[in-house]
Amino acid sequence: MKTVTRSLLTAALLLFGSRTVVAQTIKFTGGPSGTLQINSAVAGQNPTSAPGAGTFSTLTKGNQGTLRIQAKLDQAMPANTTLVLSLTYPFGTNQGAKALGITPVDMIISITPPAGNNITTVGTVSYSFTATPSAGVVAPFSRTVTLTIGP
DSSP, X not given: OEEEEEEEEEXXXXXXXXOOOOOEEEXXXXXXXXXXXXXXXXXXXXXXXXXXXXXXXXXXXSOOOSEEEEEEESSOOOTTEEEEEXXXXXXXXXXXXXXXXXXXXXXXXXXXXXXXXXXXXXXXXXXXXXXXXXXXXXXXXXXXXXXXXXX
């Protein structure tokens, strides 16, 4: 049995250089709690993946130019396991499903937020935990996914 606890989508803020910064935030606003657990497999094939989904929202203040949303894990996944994340967002260019690691990956790029202050925008998040047979029995573990919005 392979299990991963979802300490999912810790909000973060990415600030660059000496540029004047107006708050940009991401908040995870929904989704299942508990664990993603793989319980079954067909002989000769990889174990069945465990999916999850939820929503997230961003709050932008002012026009900060073109932004992007990146994602990363707080620590590497156990050997032969993968956590794949997909985001949808009404602005920018979606980069598709990405396997997460400790290095940030672009999820949505070329975001031009709507003009004005305190603009809340909602997106969706889906993720899938997968493992190969060589992962064997993996002890329960947790990973924190951090989403960052910034230039």
